[in-house]
Amino acid sequence: MAENNFKVSVKDVADIYCAAVCGLDNEFDEIAYRAGDSVIYFKPKVTGLRKSGDVTLKDGKCENAKALQEWVDCVKSGTIQRKEVTVSLLDESGCAVQTWTLINAWTKKFAGKENQPEKDTLAFDFLLLAHEGVMECSEKY
Numbered sequence: 001m002a003e004n005n006f007k008v009s010v011k012d013v014a015d016i017y018c019a020a021v022c023g024l025d026n027e028f029d030e031i032a033y034r035a036g037d038s039v040i041y042f043k044p045k046v047t048g049l050r051k052s053g054d055v056t057l058k059d060g061k062c063e064n065a066k067a068l069q070e071w072v073d074c075v076k077s078g079t080i081q082r083k084e085v086t087v088s089l090l091d092e093s094g095c096a097v098q099t100w101t102l103i104n105a106w107t108k109k110f111a112g113k114e115n116q117p118e119k120d121t122l123a124f125d126f127l128l129l130a131h132e133g134v135m136e137c138s139e140k141y
Contacts, residue, residue, distance in 0.1 A: 006020070006087060021055060031048045108128040
């Protein structure tokens with residue numbers, strides 16, 4: 001468990017354990033706006049829409065190989081299965097210390113490992129997830 005710093009739970013699919021997760025951030029567009037009747041001579045900046053990049057799971061392993069492979073493969077058939085994905089950062093004892101939720105995530109790119117460790121286990125180098133936003137859970141464990 002020491003090499004798996006993250007537990008990623010894909011709703012109705014499987015739990016994935018991986019060494020690293022990248023892209024758990026949000027960015028906001030900025031809008032420069034000045035009302036026509038304003039007495040100031042500059043455009044104050046206000047917050048625009050939130051945007052998030054893709055999330056990458058690196059060096060992962062899933063015990064339910066069939067379910068994860070079906071979710072990854074559904075994109076090939078032109079069907080996107082959007083799922084709620086929970087990412088948990090684990091401490092040394094395997095307890096979650098921080099959690100994020102990906103909204104409507106789907107698989108975008110997958111690179112499996114050449115040598116699979118076991119029949120029912122799916123190991124991969126990386127899994128790229130597209131999504132509609134990241135929410136950091138306020139509840140600390």
